[in-house]
Amino acid sequence: MSNEKRDEYAIRQEKIKELLELGINPYPYKFEKNADSVYLKSNADDLLEKEFSFAGRIVLKRVFGKLIFAHLRDESGDLQIAIEKNKAQVAGTTLDALKFFKKYCDIGDFVGVEGTLIRTKTGEPTILVKRLYFLAKGLRQLPEKWHGLQDRELIYRARYLHLIDSLEAREVFKKRTRIIYLIRKFLNDRGFYEFETPILQPVYGGAHAKPFKTHANALRTDLYLRISDELYLKRLLVGGYEKVYEFSKDFRNEGIDRLHYPEFLALEAYAAYWDYNDMMKLAEEMLSFLVKEIFGSYVIEYQGEKIDFTPPFKRISYIDELSKRAGFDIVNADTDRIRQKAKEEELSGWNKLDRWRLIDKLFDKLIGDEIKDPTFVLDHPKAISPLAKTHREKNDRVERFELFILGMEIANAFSELNDPIDQRKRFEDQLKQREEGNTEIPPEIDMDFVNALEYGMPPAGGIGFGIDRIVMLLTNQHSIRDVILFPQLRPREED
RNA sequence: GGGCCGUUAGCUCAGGCGGUUAGAGCACCGGAUUUUUAAUCCGGUGGCCGCAGGUUCGAGUCCUGCACGGCCCA
Numbered sequence: 072m073s074n075e076k077r078d079e080y081a082i083r084q085e086k087i088k089e090l091l092e093l094g095i096n097p098y099p100y101k102f103e104k105n106a107d108s109v110y111l112k113s114n115a116d117d118l119l120e121k122e123f124s125f126a127g128r129i130v131l132k133r134v135f136g137k138l139i140f141a142h143l144r145d146e147s148g149d150l151q152i153a154i155e156k157n158k159a160q161v162a163g164t165t166l167d168a169l170k171f172f173k174k175y176c177d178i179g180d181f182v183g184v185e186g187t188l189i190r191t192k193t194g195e196p197t198i199l200v201k202r203l204y205f206l207a208k209g210l211r212q213l214p215e216k217w218h219g220l221q222d223r224e225l226i227y228r229a230r231y232l233h234l235i236d237s238l239e240a241r242e243v244f245k246k247r248t249r250i251i252y253l254i255r256k257f258l259n260d261r262g263f264y265e266f267e268t269p270i271l272q273p274v275y276g277g278a279h280a281k282p283f284k285t286h287a288n289a290l291r292t293d294l295y296l297r298i299s300d301e302l303y304l305k306r307l308l309v310g311g312y313e314k315v316y317e318f319s320k321d322f323r324n325e326g327i328d329r330l331h332y333p334e335f336l337a338l339e340a341y342a343a344y345w346d347y348n349d350m351m352k353l354a355e356e357m358l359s360f361l362v363k364e365i366f367g368s369y370v371i372e373y374q375g376e377k378i379d380f381t382p383p384f385k386r387i388s389y390i391d392e393l394s395k396r397a398g399f400d401i402v403n404a405d406t407d408r409i410r411q412k413a414k415e416e417e418l419s420g421w422n423k424l425d426r427w428r429l430i431d432k433l434f435d436k437l438i439g440d441e442i443k444d445p446t447f448v449l450d451h452p453k454a455i456s457p458l459a460k461t462h463r464e465k466n467d468r469v470e471r472f473e474l475f476i477l478g479m480e481i482a483n484a485f486s487e488l489n490d491p492i493d494q495r496k497r498f499e500d501q502l503k504q505r506e507e508g509n510t511e512i513p514p515e516i517d518m519d520f521v522n523a524l525e526y527g528m529p530p531a532g533g534i535g536f537g538i539d540r541i542v543m544l545l546t547n548q549h550s551i552r553d554v555i556l557f558p559q560l561r562p563r564e565e566d
Numbered sequence: 567g568g569g570c571c572g573u574u575a576g577c578u579c580a581g582g583c584g585g586u587u588a589g590a591g592c593a594c595c596g597g598a599u600u601u602u603u604a605a606u607c608c609g610g611u612g613g614c615c616g617c618a619g620g621u622u623c624g625a626g627u628c629c630u631g632c633a634c635g636g637c638c639c640a
Contacts, residue, residue, distance in 0.1 A: 079594060138600040192601045215577040215592050217604050224635045419640040
């Protein structure tokens, strides 16, 4: 980029040269570390005067004349080390560690130390170094030590810097893996099998979304990155498995905002002989379990809002609630009436969208956005739910629920449609909707899936969760990009 | 897609109504310093002010366009 970067860069390159001249490998192979910083700090009183080997990145350096303090950061946090003059050597040499550290060890470098755990005058647990190991040289300067990395763009473009810099950021992503671990445990404990189904699909389906398209040379065919794994997990029910799930990276070639990202993590789970009531129970149990495990309480705070996950969650009817809020029977009203209402509510596309997308938008605006605590929205209109069974009592709706929290759609579940004739007809109705202009509907019916259903699929409940959004809620992050390690940004010209 | 905001040293930020050589802190380099917690003190290096045009005697500052990013809206 600029020459000035070179200056610091050049100084550090020079140090590498000098290290080599001293016979010290600036990039050695291995170090035996036997304790981490959190362990040493939290058990310091029991460990005083004992010897440890410890390693990490230098994040702070305070040089006195004959004494150096430095903070080494490892995965778990920071630990102070102290080096006294003429009391420690560089491993494998007779060099005095203090002089060496002062001259060659910069902020950003990795070092290892062997020494005794002590407390300093001020009580800080500190390793008093006896032997110093140089472990890796960094050539670039780290972000500013007090304010840290603030530039949003750099935070996303160079996540490694953000992670070096911010222990809070590390916590967010550690929590993400813990959430995924806990979900896995929850489902495995209930007899679910985790499977992997194709990411590349010849016909995409299971949702309404625009796909990413690619080409397989070996098969001489176009393929799509999945927008959902639903139709494959159901094939597994046909195959005879009774409880299945998959953490599915799904891909939707659409906009990016606080809640949407083109590559996101879904969890879908299916259970034979269940209906959507059973799935509702599963969702309630799973989320309250997660929240309790992570917070020790059912109430969490997200961006200043308290959210109560105490089961059972609230339940409201999609159609009845929407009709009530709109002031007329919305499902049976004619499209002009709905369009009129959409106009009143200032919904974009009120004059373009088809009836069902208008209804869905009205729902989001009038009801979804108002929801705070976890709430099940039940029994959606049939036309927008082609994979769900018709409601056992009311013919105009399906057995479906969506779980909303703070206006966010967190889960979506059905009593799964397993009647192949009905399924084929619903797909055909969908194609008609596509012809009427809804380009998010897949253009082709997955006939192999229909074929599978024709061999018989047991009655089943199914559910899909938006994992990124759950992680957002449980880590108090404002944007989905803050729970995705390496979000995509537009490319920048190279320096 | 629309609106608003941002882009100045490696990082974090100042730069009044346009005015002469663009500042600070951290980091870095040199010196002092044996108990610091963002250590301190003295001295120093480091700028295509996002990019391209325009207005002007004169632009980091005003105007236009573009790029990248953020927030909000649809």
